Amino acid sequence: MADAVFHATRNDRALAFRSPVTEPRNFRLVAIGLTLVLLAVFLLLPLAAVFVEAFRFGIAKYLEVFSNPDALAAIKLTLLIALIAVPCNLVFGIAAAWAIAKYRFPGRAFLISLIDLPFSVSPVVAGLVYILLLGSNSAVGGWLLEDFGIRVIFAVPGVVLATIFVTFPFIARELIPLMQDQGNGDEEAAISLGASGWQAFWYVTLPNVKWALLYGVLLCNARAMGEFGAVAVLSGKLRGETVTMPLQVELFYNEYMSVAAFSLASVLAGLALVTLVAKSWLEWRFADQLATGSRTH
């Protein structure tokens, strides 16, 4: 009897505790399983393939690529390009965020749309627009080449320009929503207390947005080092001169130097993984100091 009562209450409790706002256990297990399978097939498999193919013939073969002069030149050029493109977009991002977030003027939303524009332009089209504008048979390109001897297209400046174009919005779009949320109170207080504009920026604004800035730089850098389409169109693929790491991966791959291609690719994949870890860490540690709702790039 006591036993029966015990069972009855246990069943009742089990019923009472079934949450009305979640799904049955079996449904949850199937959904989790399906998600794991989908992400494993579509995301983990390609990542694993890079490293498996790179180490297919052992570590000695893997390391060979790092004594290949073309590969070394590509690594150097990629670092150089990131070193130019990221600071350019950093300065722009800060200026744009200051102008848009600190003042109210008509057309701000439109200006933000224009800043986001490069994200919706195909990388190939991004490369093409510079060829049309600065190619040696265009007015501006011919002028630069004849009067200054500067070659832009099929040369390093073109590759830098293409990289700046495709990474254009990254830092601005991290800073703008955050600075809009933070408002002007801190800066107004600093200026009322006698700070100059630069001081207000350096001692008040910058510390407020530093993690978002780092976040934007991280994403901007990853894309700058990894850009392929826009750079492919503009580089002319002169070995050792205008070939970046992703382009060198393509050249190795098309010459059936599979191990070299995947070894160099594994460096870029490593960079992507480091970027993801750092990005997740920032999101976890400084969630309140990053712009929310702008995670789609």
Next chain:
Amino acid sequence: MTTLRFREPSIIPGFRLTFGFTIFYLMIIVLIPIAGLFLKTFELDWQTFTEIVTGPRFLAALRLSFGASLLAAAFNAVIGVLVAWVLVRYGFPGKRALDAMVDLPFALPTAVAGIALASIYSPNGWIGSLVAPNGWRIAYTPLGIWIALVFIGLPFVVRSVQPVLQDFSKEIEEASATLGASREQTIRRVILPALLPAILTGFSLAFARAVGEYGSVIFIAGNLPRQTEILPLLIVFRLEEFNYAAAAAIAAVMLLASFAILLAINLIQVWSQRRFGNG
């Protein structure tokens, strides 16, 4: 009010400097080059332009690019909602790492993704060799292109839906359950409609990205004219032939398409704000 001002007054200095620099940089890096593309297209007379955009090779590439992108974005919309749902609502070991992994297609350079996908799905690759005995091929067919586009579009829907689902208040679901709705009815008639704007936004972003994608597709595509040749690749071929006008015409068509998609995204957001009071 004695003078008309462009901006509201503020004691914070630096407007002229930052606004001026922003507009200047935007002009030289983005706006003037894009305007130049349209000018180049206008150099073509009407007949040449129509010949380019009605040529069979162009039309085949157009159909392939937009068709494969549409199918990939639609697939991404479905699995994106599932992945976002699982990541927000359910707990399981390794969830945090999985959540971070979703952004891999944004972080991994497209050329790296391209050669990895090509090696997996080629007839002697991990998955390609599984289906090869049945006479099926994935790499170097439109199916391979679709897979590459699914890969690069995967994060968009997940990342648009996730925050909305996170903010969705449990009280509404409880109210629905209290009023006698089954769980399935609550999901279908209460939760999904609220997610719809985010799903559409993610879908449009994935679609726009897929149409313009180049690096991850060309290695797996096979690149046969009229069969597995995408629009961006056709632009590259025209450039290699120094046929700049034709390249510009194709690019102008693609740009107009992306402007249309951008406009659609903005309209979705306006509609969503009116209907649900959130972006």
